[in-house]
Amino acid sequence: MANRGMLIVLSGPSGVGKGTVRKAIFDQDDNKFLYSISMTTRKMREGEVDGVDYHFVSKEEFENEISTGGMLEYAKYVDNYYGTPLKYVNKMLDAGQDVFLEIEVQGAMQVREKISDGLFIFLTPPDLMELRQRITGRGTDDSATIDKRMTKAIGEIDMMQNYDYAVVNDEINDAVEKIQTIIKAERWRVKRFLPDYRKQLGDVFK
Amino acid sequence: MANRGMLIVLSGPSGVGKGTVRKAIFDQDDNKFLYSISMTTRKMREGEVDGVDYHFVSKEEFENEISTGGMLEYAKYVDNYYGTPLKYVNKMLDAGQDVFLEIEVQGAMQVREKISDGLFIFLTPPDLMELRQRITGRGTDDSATIDKRMTKAIGEIDMMQNYDYAVVNDEINDAVEKIQTIIKAERWRVKRFLPDYRKQLGDVFK
Known part of the structure; x- marks a missing residue:
């Protein structure tokens, strides 16, 4: 039987560039992660x-999944649900596949409660000015909205302490390399390594 | 002020090849670790x-260090003391230097009690036959002694669960690369990263 795969969760404050980093990771030739496709209404x-x-599902289908415990994490934005179906993720992990989630910080904390042996990586801005520039740079919001988003982002950065690793998104390739190094190293963490090693050594450790 | 350095502890059962791996790491051009020189009688x-x-110190000097809490770890083999002076290690860590220790498993557990934020890496054999061959290969021991050393080694392998990471010493270059990957990733662990990041962000997180 295959060893259970590793769930990798990339999160971080709004505007930090999670999506861009995730795409850069998945664009690489040797990428072996499965990306979990979100469900939305x-x-x-x-x-x-x-x-x-x-x-794409109806509001009724989504709420049915929620009430039957079928969502690994979910949130509601502007009257629409977005979330990750638990069934698909568990199926892939059980098949020995590593699964990669790129989600908002609220969702990540829901995942931590359900899959505690996941690997939680927090992408964080080099500094707050830089984050403000990125948020402003989108050019779609007025000053009050930007202030509100900055306050939210600062609250989100403070959630870093609930993660395993933090990576500064200063330069994309650099952030991607760090994330890959972290994932590599994490495979040799004793809590992941020991069960299989014991099996391999055989009777001695029964 | 410099950030406190990281204490890296490489340990593992007798005969696994800790010394060889440590030498290979220190032989590299870009090695930046300080190796802590042991004290012995x-x-x-x-x-x-x-x-x-x-x-090299006298028995009296060593025992004086022990009784005044001056040893980070120590053990007695065949009437002689071997150990790591705490003062030197702390001085280097405080100066922002990473310090690398290659020690026996008994010593590593003493270190864990004193420097809990150290990085503990366990070097382990690919399998027990291989370990027996290495122990036998030294050619200096009779069969009863080899059995005794194997029993000891198996007990030591079981101590792996007290470590952060485990690396199989199958091929030296491979083990060295894994250890370096682990050390790199460990710098981005939230518990190591967050204090400095907070300082950098300034007032917001006071």
């Missing part, structure tokens, strides 16, 4: 494909 | 230099 946009961009 | 051998191979 929002309408499919032009060019999107069901089961590729999202699993 | 055994006689200096020809070619050895005091303060390079060991700090």
Whole structure:
């Protein structure tokens, strides 16, 4: 039987660049992670494909999943649900596949409660000015909205203490390399390594 | 002020090849660790230099260090003391230097009690036959002695659960690379990263 895969959770404050870093990791040739496709109740946009961009479901289906404990994590934004179905993630992990989630900080804490042996990596800005620039740089928000988002982001950065590792997103390639180093090293953590090693050594440690 | 350095402890059962792996790490050009020189009461051998191979001291001096809490770890083999002076290690760590210890498993557990934020890496054999071959391969012991050493080694392997990481010493270069990956990743562990990051962000997290 295959060893259970590792659940890798990449999170961090809004505007830190999680999506860009995740895409850079998945664009690499030797990428072996499975990306968990989110489920949402929002309408499919032009060019999107069901089961590729999202699993598109109705509000009733989503709320049914929530009430039957079927969501690993979820949140509601502007009247729409977004979340990660637990079934798919567990199936892949049981098959020995590593699964990679890129989610918001609220969701990450829900995951930690359900899959405690996951690897939790926090992507964080080099400094707060830089974060403000990124948030402002989107050019879509007024000053009051930006202030509100900054306050939220600072609260989110403070959640770093609930994670295993923190990586500064200063330069993308650098952040990607650090995340890959962390994932590599984590395989040799005693809590992950010992069960298989004991099996391999055989009777001695029964 | 410099950030406190990281204490890296490499240990593992007798015969696993700790010394060889440690030498390979220190032979690398970009090695930046300080190696902590042990203190011993055994006689200096020809070619050895005091303060390079060991700090050579008298039995009285060593026992004085023990009784005043001056040893980070120590053990007695065949009437001679061997150990690591605490003062030197702390001085280097406080100066922001990473310090590397290669010690026996009994000593490593003493270190864990005194410097709990150390990084503890366990070097382990690919399998028990291999370990027996290495122990036998020294060619100096009779069969009863080898059995005794194997029993001891198995007990030592079981101590792996008290370590942070475990690395199989299958192929030396491979083990060295894994250890370096672990040390790199460990710098981004939240518990090591957060204090400095908070300082850097300034007032917000006071």
